Amino acid sequence: MAIADEEFxxxxxxxxRMVFSIALRVTSDYATAEEVAxxxxxELHRTGERLAGDDHVKYWLRxxxxxxxxxxxxxxxxxxxxxxxxxxxxxxxxxxxxxxxxIQARLDELLRTLPExxxxxxxxxxxxxxxxxxxxxLLGQSVASVxxxxxxxxxxxxxxxxxxxxxxxxxxx
Amino acid sequence: MNQPEELLTKFxxxxxxxxxxxxxxxxxxxxxxxxxxxxxxxRARVLRMPSRGRFWMNSGAIAAMVLAGAFFGEQSHLRxxxxxxxxxxxxxxxxxxxxxxxxTAMQITDQTLEQVQLQLRQAGVRGPK
Numbered sequence: 257m258a259i260a261d262e263e264f265x266x267x268x269x270x271x272x273r274m275v276f277s278i279a280l281r282v283t284s285d286y287a288t289a290e291e292v293a294x295x296x297x298x299e300l301h302r303t304g305e306r307l308a309g310d311d312h313v314k315y316w317l318r319x320x321x322x323x324x325x326x327x328x329x330x331x332x333x334x335x336x337x338x339x340x341x342x343x344x345x346x347x348x349x350x351x352x353x354x355x356x357x358x359i360q361a362r363l364d365e366l367l368r369t370l371p372e373x374x375x376x377x378x379x380x381x382x383x384x385x386x387x388x389x390x391x392x393x394l395l396g397q398s399v400a401s402v403x404x405x406x407x408x409x410x411x412x413x414x415x416x417x418x419x420x421x422x423x424x425x426x427x428x429x
Numbered sequence: 430m431n432q433p434e435e436l437l438t439k440f441x442x443x444x445x446x447x448x449x450x451x452x453x454x455x456x457x458x459x460x461x462x463x464x465x466x467x468x469x470x471x472r473a474r475v476l477r478m479p480s481r482g483r484f485w486m487n488s489g490a491i492a493a494m495v496l497a498g499a500f501f502g503e504q505s506h507l508r509x510x511x512x513x514x515x516x517x518x519x520x521x522x523x524x525x526x527x528x529x530x531x532x533t534a535m536q537i538t539d540q541t542l543e544q545v546q547l548q549l550r551q552a553g554v555r556g557p558k
Contacts, residue, residue: 265462275453293453301465
C-alpha cells in the first residue's frame with residue numbers, strides 16, 4: 257500500500273537534502289544524483305507503510321540511496337578516480353593550512369578522485385556522521401573493511417587536499 | 430612518516446564541516462510527486478491474472494459460448510444439407526416431367542405422320558424412293 261500524498265511530500269521535504277547529498281557525493285554527477293534521489297523516493301513510495309517511524313525511514317533512505325548511487329556509478333561507468341596508488345606513498349604532508357572553506361571549494365573535485373569504496377565510506381562517515389560500525393551494517397561489510405577504506409580514503413584525501421589547496425591558494429591570489 | 434593524531438582529527442573536523450548536506454535542485458519534490466502520479470496511471474492498465482472465482486466464471490462463460498457455437502453450427506449444417514436434398518429432389522422431378530412431356534410429344538408426332546402417310550397413299554401419291 258502506497259503512502260498518502262501529503263505524508264509522502266512531508267517525507268521528501270524532510271529527507272531530500274540527505275538523499276540528494278549522498279547521491280551527489282557518491283556519483284559526483286549532478287544529473288545522475290537527481291535521478292538517483294528521485295528513484296529512491298519513488299521506491300519509498302512503493303514500499304509504502306511498512307516503514308514505521310521517521311528513524312526507520314531515515315535509515316532506509318540512507319541505505320537505499322547509498323546502494324542506488326553505487327549502482328549508478330557502476331552502471332554508467334562513472335569512475336573518474338585514477339592513479340590513486342601514486343598518492344598513497346608514505347610522505348609527510350603539511351595540511352595544517354587546509355580549512356573547511358578551502359575543502360568546500362574543491363570538495364567535489366577531491367571526492368571524485370577517490371576510488372568508489374573509499375568515497376562511499378568517507379561520505380557516510382563525514383557527511384552523515386555515522387560510526388564505522390553503522391556504516392558496516394549499512395553496506396553489509398565487516399567493520400575492519402570499513403575502517404580500512406576510511407583510513408586509506410582519508411589519507412588520500414589529505415594528500416590531495418594539501419596539493420590542490422596550494423593550487424587553489426595560488427589561483428585565488 | 431605518519432601524521433600526528435591531532436592533525437588527523439583536525440582534518441576530519443574540517444572535512445565534516447565542509448561536507449554539509451546540499452539542497453537538491455528547485456522543484457525536486459514536485460517532480461517526484463508528478464512521477465508518482467504518472468506511475469499510478471499505467472498501473473491501472475496492467476493486465477493481471479483473474480482471481481480464482483473470476484477465472485472459473487470466465488472459463489464457464491467461454492465453455493458455454495463454445496457449446497452454443499457448436500450447437501448452432503451443427504443446426505446450420507443440417508438445415509443446409511436438408512435444403513440441398515430437397516433441391517436435388519425437385520430437379521429430379523422436373524427432369525422426369527420433362528421426359529414424360531417429350532415422350533408424349535413424340536407419340537403425337539408419330540401418330541400425325543402415320544395419318545399423313547395414310548392420306549397420301551389413299552390419294553395415290555407415291556413417296557420418294
